[in-house]
Amino acid sequence: MKSKLYGHSDEELFAISYKSDEAFELLMLRYNSYLMRLCVYLTSHVEDAEDLYQESVWKLYMLAKKKQKVDRFKPWLRKMVTNFFIDKYRKKGKKDVSLTDLEEKGYEVVDDRFESMLIDEEDLSEILSHLSPEERVIVTLRYVDGLSYTEISKELGMSEVNARQKVSRIKKKLFSKLS
Numbered sequence: 001m002k003s004k005l006y007g008h009s010d011e012e013l014f015a016i017s018y019k020s021d022e023a024f025e026l027l028m029l030r031y032n033s034y035l036m037r038l039c040v041y042l043t044s045h046v047e048d049a050e051d052l053y054q055e056s057v058w059k060l061y062m063l064a065k066k067k068q069k070v071d072r073f074k075p076w077l078r079k080m081v082t083n084f085f086i087d088k089y090r091k092k093g094k095k096d097v098s099l100t101d102l103e104e105k106g107y108e109v110v111d112d113r114f115e116s117m118l119i120d121e122e123d124l125s126e127i128l129s130h131l132s133p134e135e136r137v138i139v140t141l142r143y144v145d146g147l148s149y150t151e152i153s154k155e156l157g158m159s160e161v162n163a164r165q166k167v168s169r170i171k172k173k174l175f176s177k178l179s
Helices: 010-016 021-043 046-065 073-089 099-104 112-116 121-129 133-144 149-156 160-178
Strands: none
Touching: 010 021, 010 073, 021 046, 021 073, 021 133, 046 073, 073 133, 073 149, 133 149, 133 160, 149 160
């Protein structure tokens, strides 16, 4: 039997999650792949991505129970996870990504937007391993989530010019590593 909650928006589901675990579970079903993919792109490491995912879901659940108000769920979720990543993982050293490990664990980590780029999965893991956590956040926002420079600047609390400069520097850094 189909739940009555299926017709609700993400924002409505989150709003009623404080009293309905079914609403929260449905919301997580909708965002499970997106959230895991975001965690993988941010951390560039399977175990760290799984930890960030679990901690983010727990934090999200606790915020739902506190009746946190959310106007636009997906951007809010992305910002919450990104900020949590920055706070928690900024001090950790860089680690290499093993996409084979991710595939063995059943995760699909490649976003459709990467299909149009001339980068295969193994190259992507190598590229991300050369970036700092802050740079991975910026690359994820720009090329995975498709945010504009204006949106990136608002998301990370910097000027639009600074966002453009950081993306430009990251691209130069990556091109120098690839050549």
